[in-house]
Amino acid sequence: MPNVLAFAEQRDGKLRRASLEVMTAARTVADALGGEVHALLIAPRNTAAMAADLGRYGADKVLAGESAALAQYVPEAYARAVADAAGAGYHTVFFPASPMGKDLAPRVAVRLDAALASDVTAVGVESGELVVTRPIYGGRIFATVTVEGACRIVSLRPNVVRAAESAKAGTLQPLALPAEAGRTKVRELKAAGGAKLDVAEAPIVVSGGRGMKAPENWSMLEELAAALGGSCALGASRAVVDAGWRPHSEQVGQTGKTVSPQLYVAVGISGAMQHLAGMRSAKTIVAINKDADAPIFKVADFGIVGDAMEVVPRLTAELKKPR
Amino acid sequence: MKTYVCIKRVPDTESRLKVGADGKSIDGAGLKYIISPYDEYALETALRQKESAGAGEVIVISVGEATSGEQLRNALAMGADGAVLLRGQPTMDGLATARALAAELKSAGAELVLCGMKAADDEQQEVGPMLAELLDLPCVTGVAELEVQGGSIVCQREVEGGTEVVEAPLPAVVTITKGKFEPRYPSLKGIMAAKKKPLEEKDAQLPAGRIQVRQLTPPPERPAGRIVGQGVDAVPELVRVLREEAKVI
Known part of the structure; x- marks a missing residue:
């Protein structure tokens, strides 16, 4: 059979x-x-x-x-x-x-x-x-x-x-399991903090780009991710990974990871072709960007034209409100 | 130490792709080709390892048509010492590719074999660990940093929530992701020197692929979205549509 x-x-x-x-x-x-x-x-x-x-x-x-x-x-x-x-x-x-x-x-x-x-x-x-x-x-x-x-x-x-x-x-x-340990040995696990989900595996992804202005502003995205629930991972555009603001493991796009989450929130990402390709199969896409002509709005289901620095904290607060 | 770096010729990741008339392949007209980006990181890793050791040999190897010679020459210009082209039609079946590489590498005396973590075209992410299995060597995947310590390698690999430090005895196969270092550009001197470096060509022992492409298509179009509003005032409406219409939160 x-x-x-x-x-x-x-x-x-x-x-x-x-x-x-x-x-x-x-x-x-x-x-x-x-x-x-x-x-x-x-x-x-x-x-x-x-x-x-x-x-x-x-x-x-x-x-x-x-x-x-x-x-x-x-x-x-x-x-x-x-x-x-x-x-x-x-x-x-x-x-x-x-x-x-x-x-x-x-x-x-x-x-x-x-x-x-x-x-x-x-x-x-x-x-x-x-x-x-x-x-x-x-x-x-x-x-x-x-x-x-x-x-x-x-x-x-x-x-x-x-x-x-x-x-x-x-x-x-x-099932009988083999006793062999294998030839590779894990010496150490350096945790980056918390049990994070891989961006390619998370059902919700909050991704940041140049519009976040500086790496220290990522705390805003972490708070938004937390407000969206425990199964949310952070992503990043190639521009901010190349600038050294975020690790490559978070990069979404052709030279990073291709993702298909239920919800993808693109914050301050204008939407280079290789980035759009890497996330366009998400079920729902939200874009927050101050440039109304940014290509990201062409693939987004819902968009807000505005400054990420103002919109993101407000969005986090709104999500935390008791319903 | 003798290091082999497996590289692949792929269309430039910035180029516009069009499906060819057969509906099963990419239209190559006007496309620029490059070394697949992760393979370039692998080559950079090998060259840095050789430089820090002050000795060694870096050989690049590729399975592809005669045109892949261009990428092998570029790798020689970056600093590789020799190149091997295994001539054959590239296939999406990574096991066929891995078998062709293994046939060449099994008696090549490689102490370290580096591959890019995945190729920028087919994205199968499989040739490295398959090659390791075929050569019966240990394998570490997704490595951002690598250091040779005596007869072993110590690798930093990206895992969920952190970095794993993994040790493996040599010889070994390692797949490389982006790390601290960007691939170098070939110098003029390097380009001149590359012309005199050996590029060996032979037919690949490439079995028939068992993954057959039926059709290539552009990704499905997304229906037109809508701007919910401007600035912070639009936030409550955005939350409402996500909860009530999209039902994703």
Whole structure:
């Protein structure tokens, strides 16, 4: 039977939202093929509860391994575990296109000798063939491609597919995990403060550009992000990254990250072509810019023409008001 | 130390892209081509490592058509010591590309292999870790800074919420993102010297790609938006439409 395997990413014993989106995409493909969805979960604890959630979102079976040693991502051990489990023969193996998924999927692809389509935004099956959509050239072109071979690998861009409940058995099946630690060692994690979400993974992004005037004004955007809720990440235009105001990891656009959040708030960003391409597939775009002719307003759903320094604090205050 | 840097010829990221008449490829007419930006960061990293060590060799390697020779020459002008062109049709199937590179690198004596984190055209972000697996080498991805310490490398990599410091034994494969240093421009002297440097060409051992492009299209148009208003007075209306119409907050 043509079954589909879906890697479910967790953190601290909790499933990540992107994992549920992957279940929904996997379900789409499995249903078209008449097969089952098997989820694969590696976690330090709590696999039974997470397996129940995965069942609710469409997993017929959950292959789950508990290991304190693999609580954090260990590339080579994870690659072996997934490849061993997938060796049973799956039509397609799904990963979230999160930072972990983008590191893991290519390693598994080699072990399974399978072609990998990364960061896809739509999946479907046509006459038995797997057909996916991939934004390329920083989102300036969309490619529709077929992925061929005995097994195929897909990583799914976060926030694009809406996770939908589809209750299945979610039968828990223990998974033996490899003991190997791998050759790379994490020496240290220097936290930049808080458990920040990657800009490519966050459902809400607040992005700043030159109109923020100075790097110290980013506290205003941090406050706005906080008012928008815990699942908001900060982004930046190329201009302010090149000026050294913000780290490259926050850059949105062709030489940074291509993002598709539910809500993208562009503050003081005029909208260079490469930036627009990198965020135009957001569901809703808000622009705040003092230049009414700025190109950003051409892609924005809602705009305010005004000085970011005044509009942003007012917006934060308005969002904090009790409803 | 012998370092290989994998580079790719891509259209300039500032250029206007048009889908070709076949509907499956980019119209190359009038396009300017460059070394993919992250690959340039990888090359800069390799050149700086060689300079700080005071010894070593940096070889650039590319899978592509004869035209990719232009980017390899540019890399030589920036300071690479040698170049290898594996002639073949570029494919979106990164595993095919990685196999072609691995066939060349498996007995090349590379102590360090650097790749850009992702190519600016296909954005698959997969060739580096695939190459590592094929060569059975450790791999660190998304590295902003790299230092060689004896027989190991210490890498600073961007992760959610901070920077991870990862150590790996050499030989290793590392994919590079933007770090502290901008890629250098070739000097006139470098451009002259590049003409005399070796550029080896051979046919790539490139398996058939298993990702087939059916169609390329411009991104879907967005419906016309609206200006909610001017200045701070427009804020309450913006919050209202986000809550009641867009329902995103």
